[in-house]
Amino acid sequence: MLTVDYITNRVFNSRTYILSDEKYDSVWLLDCGDTDKVLERIGKKSVEGVLLTHVHSDHIYGLEELIKRFPAVRIYTNAAGVDALKSPKLNISHYHSVCPDISIDAPDNVCVLKEGDYLEVLRTPIQVYETPGHAPSCLTYIIAKMAFTGDSYIPGGKVFCGFPLSNHKQAAESVERIIRLSSEYIIMPGHTKVNGL
Ligand SMILES: [Zn+2]
Numbered sequence: 001m002l003t004v005d006y007i008t009n010r011v012f013n014s015r016t017y018i019l020s021d022e023k024y025d026s027v028w029l030l031d032c033g034d035t036d037k038v039l040e041r042i043g044k045k046s047v048e049g050v051l052l053t054h055v056h057s058d059h060i061y062g063l064e065e066l067i068k069r070f071p072a073v074r075i076y077t078n079a080a081g082v083d084a085l086k087s088p089k090l091n092i093s094h095y096h097s098v099c100p101d102i103s104i105d106a107p108d109n110v111c112v113l114k115e116g117d118y119l120e121v122l123r124t125p126i127q128v129y130e131t132p133g134h135a136p137s138c139l140t141y142i143i144a145k146m147a148f149t150g151d152s153y154i155p156g157g158k159v160f161c162g163f164p165l166s167n168h169k170q171a172a173e174s175v176e177r178i179i180r181l182s183s184e185y186i187i188m189p190g191h192t193k194v195n196g197l
Pocket of ligand 1: 054056133135151
């Protein structure tokens with residue numbers, strides 16, 4: 001049976017979700033921050049793939065180390081995300097002193113998703129929605145009874161649209177779309193709220 005767990009990362013309390021199943025020796029992640037915490041949590045299992053909710057530094061800063069550790073790991077994002085993985089300005093690591101500049105050019109590892117795609121992970125079907133606004137690379141994944149929204153929708157919070165490629169109108173449309181989904185799915189956001197923030 002699919003188990004969903006998460007860790008709260010040191011940078012901006014972003015979350016890395018861990019999808020696992022006792023029948024499999026590998027796990028899947030949603031976003032990748034503190035790899036040390038992930039490795040501690042997964043024990044002897046390996047990481048087979050990472051589904052990126054969007055390509056901003058606080059959600060991807062562990063990827064480089066993860067690829068070193070698991071060279072066959074597959075990283076899923078959309079076309080805008082592929083560009084952002086390579087560019088410290090697009091992935092905003094350039095503007096954050098908390099992470100060094102991040103540039104990941106790993107064509108063998110990166111897989112491109114688009115609206116309406118289906119994947120199967122640990123024998124669980126996954127549905128992909130493009131939910132841009134916060135960033136062009138924003139994807140929402142429907143997995144079992146959950147919607148993993150990254151920063152496209154954080155319940156009780158406002159979608160941050162202050163980045164150069166943010167788009168307020170798209171963000172509002174994406175939020176509306178996700179709210180419609182939320183009657184059917186449990187929202188799994190991209191950050192842990194700390195001290196009410
Ligand atoms: Zn973000």
